[in-house]
Amino acid sequence: MTTTLRQDVSQTSRDILVEDPRTRRHRRLWTPAFLVAILITLALVVASLLVGQFDVFGGEDWENFWMFGITRVPRTVALILAGAAMAMCGVIMQLLTQNRFVEPSTMGTTEWAGLGLILVMWLFPYATLFERMMGAVVMSFIGTMVFFLFLRRVSLKSSLIVPIIGIMLGAVVSSFSTYLALVTDRLQTLSIWFQGSFTGVIQGRYELLWIVLIVTVLVFITADQFTVAGLGKDMATNVGLNYALVLFMGTAMVAVATGVTATVVGVLPFLGLVVPNIVSLFRGDDLRTNLPWVVLVGICTVTICDLIGRLIIAPFEIPVGMVLGLVGGAVFLGLLLRQRKKGGLVT
Numbered sequence: 001m002t003t004t005l006r007q008d009v010s011q012t013s014r015d016i017l018v019e020d021p022r023t024r025r026h027r028r029l030w031t032p033a034f035l036v037a038i039l040i041t042l043a044l045v046v047a048s049l050l051v052g053q054f055d056v057f058g059g060e061d062w063e064n065f066w067m068f069g070i071t072r073v074p075r076t077v078a079l080i081l082a083g084a085a086m087a088m089c090g091v092i093m094q095l096l097t098q099n100r101f102v103e104p105s106t107m108g109t110t111e112w113a114g115l116g117l118i119l120v121m122w123l124f125p126y127a128t129l130f131e132r133m134m135g136a137v138v139m140s141f142i143g144t145m146v147f148f149l150f151l152r153r154v155s156l157k158s159s160l161i162v163p164i165i166g167i168m169l170g171a172v173v174s175s176f177s178t179y180l181a182l183v184t185d186r187l188q189t190l191s192i193w194f195q196g197s198f199t200g201v202i203q204g205r206y207e208l209l210w211i212v213l214i215v216t217v218l219v220f221i222t223a224d225q226f227t228v229a230g231l232g233k234d235m236a237t238n239v240g241l242n243y244a245l246v247l248f249m250g251t252a253m254v255a256v257a258t259g260v261t262a263t264v265v266g267v268l269p270f271l272g273l274v275v276p277n278i279v280s281l282f283r284g285d286d287l288r289t290n291l292p293w294v295v296l297v298g299i300c301t302v303t304i305c306d307l308i309g310r311l312i313i314a315p316f317e318i319p320v321g322m323v324l325g326l327v328g329g330a331v332f333l334g335l336l337l338r339q340r341k342k343g344g345l346v347t
Contacts, residue, residue, distance in 0.1 A: 090272020196321025270328020
């Protein structure tokens with residue numbers, strides 16, 4: 001029964017998307033463009049391993065190997081996992097809300113994760129990194145569900161209303177988090193968290209990010225369900241999809257990925273907004289064939305921003321969140337102008 005339903009949903013998503021010329025043109029994954037994208041990603045990964053103030057080719061051999069293993073390798077692995085996971089979070093939320101302007105930082109999920117971190121550190125001062133992560137994940141899930149409840153009660157006359165609601169909710173939660181951080185003398189910790197940086201990612205502080213790899217695999221497995229859910233509740237229900245279950249599953253995946261990433265790295269603003277929109281511009285909206293592209297572009301985006309942050313004022317670093325905020329904000333404005341030109345802001 002489950003296999004038959006999965007096949008029906010997969011066939012339905014293919015039937016609906018087959019009319020998109022870009023989907024037909026890019027249905028094959030292993031194209032020359034994809035191979036070039038893989039090579040570019042590998043080149044950026046190598047650059048991340050080699051770029052920095054520590055000379056990996058100098059000093060004693062054992063010292064080089066030790067420093068390289070506890071600093072550069074964990075940082076690069078964190079870039080790969082965080083970039084892929086947060087980009088895919090943007091894809092999931094854009095499908096579930098049917099809005100291209102939505103991702104964890106424009107729907108308040110990251111702010112709820114920050115509130116979870118502050119609450120755990122306040123209630124349990126000696127909490128481990130894993131316990132802080134659990135608090136961030138739980139609050140991320142609660143915040144995302146609150147966001148969906150607000151959407152159900154608001155008349156969406158414009159596609160801009162959805163991110164505006166998320167940003168407003170995030171601002172309220174952020175204000176409360178700031179107040180708690182102020183009275184508990186953790187304001188500096190909160191400010192560092194909001195910057196989003198890979199500077200402190202070393203061996204022993206990044207291993208939790210492997211959890212988001214599980215989320216990434218699950219998204220690949222359930223891609224067809226999310227594609228059909230993106231057509232709307234009525235259409236998804238008509239083809240036999242359990243829309244409520246898919247919504248719950250997507251929210252849980254986003255909460256886990258956001259909570260883990262926020263605990264280890266901090267906020268990576270607009271990453272889930274920029275990457276899916278860039279991919280859909282030249283590949284259409286077939287989620288299953290787009291996911292590998294979303295992963296690669298997400299990794300490339302966060303790695304490039306991290307390299308810029310490391311090099312622009314070396315030997316000091318600019319937090320990657322600041323670079324992403326600048327790039328993502330510019331892309332967000334570009335998307336707004338593009339939608340306005342096409343007359344797509346009013347629904």
